[in-house]
Amino acid sequence: MTGGRSPAAASQSAPTTQQVPASHEVREVAEGVHAYLQPDGGWCLNNAGILLGRDGVVVVDTAATEARARTLRQTVGALSSRPVTLVVNTHSHGDHTFGNHLFAEEATVVAQERAAAEMAEHGLALQGLWPGVEWGRIELSLPRVTFRDRMTLPVSGFRVELLHLGPGHTAGDAVVWLPDQRVLFTGDLVFSGATPFVLMGSLTGSLRVLDRLRALEPLHVVPGHGPAGGPELLDTNADYLRWVRSVARSGLADGLTPLELARTAGPGPFAHLLDSERLVANLVRACAEEAGLAPAGPLDVVAAFQDMVTLHGGLPACNA
Template sequence: MVNNTGVVVGDDGDLLLVDTTSTEARTRALLDACATLSDRHARLLVNTHHHGDHTFGNWMLPPTTTVVGHARCRDEVLAAGFLAAQVLAGPDYGRQELRPPDLTFDDRLVLHAGGRRVELIHLGPAHTTNDVVVWLPEERVLFAGDLCFAGGQPFLVEGSVAGYREALAGIRALRPAVLVPGHGPVQRGTEVPALLDDLDAYAAFVTGVAQDAHRAGRTPLQAALAHRDNPFATWQETERLVGNLHRAYAELDGAPLARLDLTAIWPEMTTFHGGPIPCHA
């Protein structure tokens, strides 16, 4: 629930904001930072997907700000409500109001922020069903949302393991010089393909474990525990392996986009973690 956001500043001081944050205090800090860049409110806010750490602060933007997202992002914001805050209890989330995207699209949308071209691209189900990358082609800067975690395991339970690898290939094809992940340090230069290689290798690992364990009749939790020691065990959020295996099993069962019950999977992730999963928002 501690995410990266972005601000695109146009030549005329126009602002485009990429995502908000999980808590009222963090989003207020974000807006205060924006105020040091321009005396204008953001005209556009793009949500890279529906998760609360990227959307809970939407309501704090003025009504004149248009919130943009994938068509399914709007649906999922409304369907999920404040579930993330209930599952990850502990932080002071402050005031909470749902504000889904006002303007939605299916595949691609081009925005113009004060002379800057900003391309929104849906790369298919991956982290979620509604992931969008924000691409500045002239600057070769990519805001990847949670398609990329730098230092943490991806979370694919609400998306697609197979689709995740396709989305990474789509990002690679853009050849970004700077990549802002949804979580973790900004990647530059050779760090970008190296991160994409690591994330793709992780998805291949999940696929291989799932295939073997599913064939052997083991549950996702049993499979995760049997592979606790793996090349990615030093990454943060290792308990996500359990959820990712649940998604991989659904794909093997022929239901690749079936909605999985996160409230039922979370206790298994907690078991793998060895206790309650902390939140530092």
């Protein structure tokens, strides 16, 4: 077993000589507001949030595997003896939602309505993409409360707003915004140190959403994957997406497929980002939108995933 597969064994410790990432890090970004980060932020190594309300705890996203979700739950329990009353899912993807069932007995799960529908539709299909991952026992636990555009969470001691600002990473993204602390949990609308991913949402929509997130003037941004930061994370994601759009436009003019285009373009100025094979999937979405597909319109996601495997030269590593 690698350290990346042993979340119960490690936390916040110094890197070992093998430089295996710790299973998670907890960072208090404001009083009672914690970012739960799972290095290195690659495939299925998502971030979560923990808000310590006076009467109960809010958890923002869970984790992909049973072991990782149990570690998250233990970490929450160590921070507060109060019950977890609410779990917010920022979107439908399994790395953010598969651990819901470990909280569902005491907590109400909340998500944007499209996210809830996607979770019901896709079930546990993500597990099939990475059969080598030790998923553990995962039960689908769907949101019991949904919202369309906006919802204020009942959390004593905090103003907590859930905002759906249009299709971006998926059709049903929600951000969690704490206006008093100016803390923003973005879900996968923002990646930090890893390649953004808009295959199942919209490139143009993501750029619009990033503009609206910038207008909130957050001080602290907790991305869906990778290290927390500030509003500069919004800019780096927008820079990448504008570059993808420019590559897509040049490729369409030359009559290239997304895979040919990704091979021709290479990672460009973004070679430092993890999971660079997402470029081809992002180009699939970008080219379709340039050709008139509506944001979050239907695409052959399985074929695009296969393109990523081809571009990568094999199944990309998933260290969940």
